[in-house]
Amino acid sequence: MIKQTLFGLAVAMGPVLAAAHSKSEETMPADGATVTDVPELTMRFDDPMRIISVTLTSPDGDVKIERETGMDPTTEFRAMPLEELAPGSYRFDWRGMASDGHPMQGSFSFTVVQ
Numbered sequence: 001m002i003k004q005t006l007f008g009l010a011v012a013m014g015p016v017l018a019a020a021h022s023k024s025e026e027t028m029p030a031d032g033a034t035v036t037d038v039p040e041l042t043m044r045f046d047d048p049m050r051i052i053s054v055t056l057t058s059p060d061g062d063v064k065i066e067r068e069t070g071m072d073p074t075t076e077f078r079a080m081p082l083e084e085l086a087p088g089s090y091r092f093d094w095r096g097m098a099s100d101g102h103p104m105q106g107s108f109s110f111t112v113v114q
């Protein structure tokens with residue numbers, strides 16, 4: 001799910017300009033997926049995105065993750081959970097800056113089973 005700024009929305013709906021935002025096209029795990037193992041969390045974007053912050057939340061609270069991708073804009077962001085994820089539901093939230101300078105944010109959720 002991508003939330004746009006009001007300004008971005010207005011631009012995207014304008015008659016001349018196509019939407020210039022990067023979009024998260026694909027995540028791993030996929031949004032809504034049920035998985036047994038999460039070695040890595042990845043997001044692909046159609047245009048380089050500077051990822052400013054990420055959080056992984058379980059019903060018990062925040063889960064420690066380590067980003068493998070630096071602060072440079074990237075079309076493929078990667079992070080790693082620092083411990084094996086217990087069964088349960090998780091939500092990954094991110095905030096970033098699109099290449100057109102608009103602040104962006106999004107999230108995806110998945111469930112870990114044994």
Ligand SMILES: [Cu+2]
Nearest residue numbers: 008021100102
């Ligand atoms: Cu934009």
